Amino acid sequence: MPELRTDRLLLRRCRESDLEPWAAMNADPEVREHLGELLTREQSDATVAVMQAEFGDRGCGWWALEARETGAFIGRVGLDEDMPFAGVDIGWRLMRSAWGHGHATEAALACLAFGFETLGLPEVVASMTVNNLRSQAVMRRIGMTRDAADDFEDPSVPEGPLRQCVLYRTPAEMLTA
Template sequence: MPELRTERLLLRAWQPADLAPWAAMNADPEVRRYFPEVLTREQSEASVARFQADLDERGWGWWAVEVRATGEFIGFTGLDPVDEDMPFTGVEAGWRLTRSAWGHGYATEAARAALTFGFTTLGLPEIVAVTTATNLRSQAVMRRLGMACDPADDFDDPDVPDGPLRRCVVYRISAGTALS
C-alpha cells in the first residue's frame, strides 16, 4: 500500500495508536457538526477496520494523516468509490481532521496529494467531493483544490433524515483540469 507524502504530511496505513484520537475526534460534536450524529468508540473502531481493509485490498482509500514533523495523528484523507445509493457514480475525495488541525491548510494539502494519486496512479478521469450545503469550510477546500460545483448536481442524501444536513452539494474536478 503506498504512502503519500507532502511537505508537511504523511498519508499512511492506520495504526493501533490512531484509534483513541480517531474515536475522540468522532465523539466531538464540532468535528461531526455536518453529520447526523457523533460516533461511539465501537463505531470508530469499526470504521478504522473498514478503512484499513480497503487500503489492504485496493491499495488506496481513506488514509490516516499525520504531521510529519511531530508524528501526530490528525485525521483522514483519501479516495473512495461513491456509495451505490448516491445519484452519481465515480470516486470521491474526502477528509476529516481534528479541530486542532483546522486552519493550517492541512485538508487542502492532504486532499491535493490524494487527487494527484487518483489522477496519476489510478488514471481516474474525474474525482468528486460531496458535503452538506451548509458546510462552507469543506466547500472552500474544494474550491482551493480547483473543484467546481454545478447546482444541477445538488441532491438530498437518502441516508440522512430530513433537516439542514440532508441537502448536499457535489464538486467535481477532471484529470485535465487538475493536471494542467
C-alpha cells in the first residue's frame, strides 16, 4: 500500500492508533447522516480490517488520512471497486473537526492522480446519497460531472432517503486538461 503525500496530508495504511478515532467518527450522528446507522466499536474495527485486506487484494482501497502538521488521524479516503455499478468509486469520510478546511478536496485529488497515473484507470466515479450536498460540492471541485441519467437506487440500502444516489464521473484526461 503506497503512501501518498500532499502539502497538508498523508494518506497511509491504518494504524492501531487510528481505531479509536475511527470508531468515534463512525459513532457520530452528523458524520453518519448520509451513510446509515451508527457503528459500534466492533463494527468499526471490522471495517478497518476489510479496508486493509482490499488494498492488498485489488491494488486500491482506503487510506487513513492524517494531518501532516499534527499527525492526527482525520478520516479516510480512497478508491473502491465494491459498488453496485461498474467502475472504481472515489470516496472520503472525515471527522467533523476536519470539515470545511479543504481536506476532502485535497485528498480526493491525490486519489484521482493515483488512480489515473499509477493504476491506469480510464475513469473514476463517485456516488453519494442525493441529499449529501457537501460531498457533491467536493465532487464538483475535483472536476467531476453529474449526468442525472446515471443516478440510481442502491440495492444494498433499505427503502428510505439513503437509497437514492447520484453518480459523478471524471475521465483520466481530467488531469491533463
